[in-house]
Amino acid sequence: MNAVARPMQAVNDRISKRNFDRLARYIYDYSGIKMPQSKLTMLEGRLRRRLRATNIVSFDDYCDYLFNDGGIEYEAVYLIDAVTTNKTDFFRESKHFDYMSESALPTLAKQGHRNLRIWSSACSTGAEPYTIAMVLEEFVERRNDLNYSILATDLSTDVLQTAHQGIYPAELVAPVPPEMLRKYVMRSLRPRNREVRISPRLRSRIGFGRMNLMDVKYPVGDPMHIIFCRNVLIYFDKPTQSAVLSRLTDCLLPGGYMFIGHSESIIGFDLPLKQVSNTVFQRV
Structure with missing residues (x-):
């Protein structure tokens, strides 16, 4: 994987509207999951773990890696894992x-x-x-x-x-x-x-x-x-x-x-x- 190699620091930035739209469109096309603007904060929180895992320090860099540098082929599974909601219980709706x-x-x-x-x-x-x-x-x-x-x-x-x-x-x-x-x-x-x-x-x-x-x-x-x-x-x-x-x-x-x-x-x-x-x- 050719992620951007930089010294690690806290991930404090926000996802731009352009990048949110790109991510939301990809997530929808791949999984069918709708990602409205109201879920921006949730998406940022979940993707921060991926930024740390890939040693990428900003959402802009992460989206460039995904969409401009071909990283989506490797990262797709992890991206979808990060955004899916998995609530489960035994005998749910009994x-x-x-x-x-x-x-x-x-x-x-x-x-x-x-x-x-x-x-x-x-x-x-x-x-x-x-x-x-x-x-x-x-x-x-x-x-x-x-x-x-x-x-x-x-x-x-x-x-x-x-x-x-x-x-x-x-x-x-x-x-x-x-x-x-x-x-x-x-x-x-x-x-x-x-x-x-x-x-x-x-x-x-x-x-x-x-x-x-x-x-x-x-x-x-x-x-x-x-x-x-x-x-x-x-x-x-x-x-x-x-x-x-x-x-x-x-x-x-x-x-x-x-x-x-x-x-x-x-x-x-x-x-x-x-x-x-x-x-x-x-x-x-």
Whole structure:
């Protein structure tokens, strides 16, 4: 990498309007994430870490490196990691997992599906796919004729590393029901260690990988029985939401289920989906 080599000093400057517009346009084109002027201060705060990591002392120099010196090819992954928001909790929006356990999975099993494929398409640090795995383990435990696999993808390499390790602060797993905690979450033998780790049994069920929902095709293999795409559509404008949902639906088996976030909607989009519960849809 040919970053500007200068003595390190505090990064105190501001992003110019020209450079903010360039960064916002690139972030939108690459990830679909809208970056309005109101997020200028947030962007500055997050990019200061990248300036320190690259030994570049000003936002002007950083943008010159990205857009004039070809640095964007190397820096793109780190830039997007810096600006993505990754809030995650175990059993977040828990009604979804109730519906999955009580309706979606029994229906799919009744229809004769024996190898269930589930995709967490914006998995963040892993709480969502591990929650899905807990629910599936409980369901499969009662039926010895079912199997499942989970694909978990995200745009951010940082969160994927955390997700793959499956190590979390103990307080993060507080929403997990006690019986599931006992079966699927390992605590340290050292009392002062406040971290927990997801059991190897669950970790072995999940394949983690980087994927950009802005890509024109999603290489996920055979159609999915269930797709989770929750709390990411809110960062996209309507045309991007429509395109992403259309591509996701193309990856969904007829009769399969799509879960989106409680603050999200598919109203106004021409999709072969019917609503079966609050923010839960089935492909028709």
